[in-house]
Amino acid sequence: xxxxxxxxxxxxxxxxxxxxxxxxxxxxxxxxxxxxxxxxxxxxxxxxxxxxxxxxxxxxxxxxxxxxxxxxxxxxxxxxxxxxxxxxxxxxxxxxxxxxxxxxxxxxxxxxxxxxxxxxxxxxxxxxxxxxxxxxxxxxxxxxxxxxxxxxxxxxxxxxxxxxxxxxxxxxxxxxxxxxxxxxxxxxxxxxxxxxxxxxxxxxxxxxxxxxxxxxxxxxxxxxxxxxxxxxxxxxxxxxxxxxxxxxxxxxxxxxxxxxxxxxxxxxxxxxxxxxxxxxxxxxxxxxxxxxxxxxxxxxxxxxxxxxxxxxxxxxxxxxxxxxxxxxxxxxxxxxxxxxxxxxxxxxxxxxxxxx
Amino acid sequence: xxxxxxxxxxxxxxxxxxxxxxxxxxxxxxxxxxxxxxxxxxxxxxxxxxxxxxxxxxxxxxxxxxxxxxxxxxxxxxxxxxxxxxxxxxxxxxxxxxxxxxxxxxxxxxxxxxxxxxxxxxxxxxxxxxxxxxxxxxxxxxxxxxxxxxxxxxxxxxxxxxxxxxxxxxxxxxxxxxxxxxxxxxxxxxxxxxxxxxxxxxxxxxxxxxxxxxxxxx
Ligand SMILES: [Zn+2]
Numbered sequence: 164x165x166x167x168x169x170x171x172x173x174x175x176x177x178x179x180x181x182x183x184x185x186x187x188x189x190x191x192x193x194x195x196x197x198x199x200x201x202x203x204x205x206x207x208x209x210x211x212x213x214x215x216x217x218x219x220x221x222x223x224x225x226x227x228x229x230x231x232x233x234x235x236x237x238x239x240x241x242x243x244x245x246x247x248x249x250x251x252x253x254x255x256x257x258x259x260x261x262x263x264x265x266x267x268x269x270x271x272x273x274x275x276x277x278x279x280x281x282x283x284x285x286x287x288x289x290x291x292x293x294x295x296x297x298x299x300x301x302x303x304x305x306x307x308x309x310x311x312x313x314x315x316x317x318x319x320x321x322x323x324x325x326x327x328x329x330x331x332x333x334x335x336x337x338x339x340x341x342x343x344x345x346x347x348x349x350x351x352x353x354x355x356x357x358x359x360x361x362x363x364x365x366x367x368x369x370x371x372x373x374x375x376x377x378x379x380x381x382x383x384x385x386x387x388x389x390x391x392x393x394x395x396x397x398x399x400x401x402x403x404x405x406x407x408x409x410x411x412x413x414x415x416x417x418x419x420x421x422x423x424x425x426x427x428x429x430x431x432x433x434x435x436x437x438x439x440x441x442x443x444x445x446x447x448x449x450x451x452x453x454x455x456x457x458x459x460x461x462x463x464x465x466x467x468x469x470x471x472x473x474x475x476x477x478x479x480x481x482x483x484x485x486x487x488x489x490x491x492x493x494x495x496x497x498x499x500x501x502x503x504x505x506x507x508x509x510x511x512x513x514x515x516x517x518x519x
Numbered sequence: 520x521x522x523x524x525x526x527x528x529x530x531x532x533x534x535x536x537x538x539x540x541x542x543x544x545x546x547x548x549x550x551x552x553x554x555x556x557x558x559x560x561x562x563x564x565x566x567x568x569x570x571x572x573x574x575x576x577x578x579x580x581x582x583x584x585x586x587x588x589x590x591x592x593x594x595x596x597x598x599x600x601x602x603x604x605x606x607x608x609x610x611x612x613x614x615x616x617x618x619x620x621x622x623x624x625x626x627x628x629x630x631x632x633x634x635x636x637x638x639x640x641x642x643x644x645x646x647x648x649x650x651x652x653x654x655x656x657x658x659x660x661x662x663x664x665x666x667x668x669x670x671x672x673x674x675x676x677x678x679x680x681x682x683x684x685x686x687x688x689x690x691x692x693x694x695x696x697x698x699x700x701x702x703x704x705x706x707x708x709x710x711x712x713x714x715x716x717x718x719x720x721x722x723x724x725x726x727x728x729x730x731x732x733x734x735x736x737x
Contacts, residue, residue, distance in 0.1 A: 212724035219591050253588045256554040257595045263558030264596035268572045268603030499558030
């Protein structure tokens with residue numbers, strides 16, 4: 164195998180995006196995504212069985228599209244990479260089954276990797292930014308996860324500082340959008356509604372931010388109380404026969420989410436003496452989150468890295484990129500003895516690593 | 520050389536020559552854990568057949584019926600293996616493999632599935648239901664004649680339903696991978712398509728559009 168610039172095909176099926184990525188070393192050749200988002204829209208959230216069925220149908224055409232875009236033949240691939248977890252079990256299994264069979268049929272090694280660490284690896288593929296420096300704090304925010312990590316080394320040392328104890332931030336956006344009568348997915352809709360709103364109009368609670376919470380949950384997040392607070396506020400208004408100021412509710416809700424995310428991420432930077440913050444996950448598409456993070460980080464002397472948005476949402480390129488780093492650092496492939504692990508801890512960067 | 524993969528019950532993998540010679544057959548009877556074992560079983564089936572992936576010319580895929588989560592693993596694996604080798608997938612109704620095994624066994628031993636007696640292959644579909652398909656004899660291509668397509672029936676009702684039609688009940692706990700590949704071999708020889716190219720789910724996904732907003736109280 165080419166260990167200096169390995170050609171990797173990555174398969175990602177942890178949620179509702181069927182992602183196929185092809186990278187050569189640190190160079191992105193294709194980031195092809197088929198999303199089943201539209202099929203979930205009428206249910207107001209990702210339906211696991213619908214997502215899993217869509218993965219099975221989308222895998223083959225998406226692989227073909229990625230190969231065509233990159234001008235690569237399967238026979239040229241040095242290794243196959245796949246997300247083992249965390250994510251939706253039934254969805255992950257489609258990717259795992261396909262990746263194993265593909266690796267066996269091509270007679271190539273297989274690297275089974277962690278989805279969350281993949282989000283960090285996405286940054287490596289950004290040709291326009293200087294190499295990532297360690298250690299860095301990483302804030303990963305999407306519809307499926309909200310995690311704060313300390314990354315000392317991408318391939319060997321990632322620690323979970325905190326995560327959501329209930330809803331992911333993206334889920335909170337979806338649920339509050341529904342409360343306001345806005346369609347799914349909620350993030351862009353809340354953003355649009357918030358444009359003319361006053362973020363200070365309503366002081367919604369910041370979850371797990373009281374002094375009493377900070378001992379046990381300094382870096383953890385909670386968004387279900389916030390969602391309930393928004394629901395209650397709307398109900399009280401309606402009971403009083405008053406109109407709902409949708410723009411103000413959207414802006415104030417978003418501000419509460421953004422505030423708690425950025426506050427905790429910067430606290431982690433400060434506490435660990437790390438002046439670097441990496442943002443990832445689909446919710447990073449939220450402009451207000453990026454603006455507040457950049458502004459407050461600058462005030463504290465923290466440098467913020469944000470991969471291109473196409474690499475922030477779930478994708479196969481980040482999975483391929485992480486595997487490429489593993490190959491380049493001399494790590495042996497995974498055995499075929501692993502499954503989908505819906506709660507895979509972030510410390511397990513690679514699963515089922517063969518004994519070298 | 521045909522690689523057969525089925526995960527509609529346990530995980531079954533086999534390699535069969537076009538003329539029906541079975542080169543290898545391996546399986547895990549665990550009704551879960553398909554994703555865990557699929558890669559190793561494919562490797563093992565090739566090794567026991569003293570072949571490499573490059574010797575395989577077709578992949579027979581068991582399309583179900585079967586519990587969704589496991590079923591998909593085998594179909595995904597069959598498609599991906601075929602993609603990696605640039606060879607075709609031959610979809611097979613998983614119950615056909617069981618029916619062929621019963622009919623061949625019957626031909627050898629003179630059992631009771633004679634040509635004119637219809638019988639149902641019955642498998643667990645979870646959620647208090649059985650999946651079943653009805654067969655009667657072999658056709659000229661040596662393939663089981665499916666006279667009723669795969670369907671679901673509540674467990675408690677199945678015996679009455681089959682008795683009404685005069686159909687024998689044959690429960691299956693496993694799908695024989697070699698017979699699945701043999702179905703594909705016979706279909707290829709006859710130039711026939713014997714199964715749909717999509718999974719036989721038989722059920723819509725369990726989803727309900729969101730209800731009206733719940734009150735959270737004050
Ligand atoms: Zn993600």
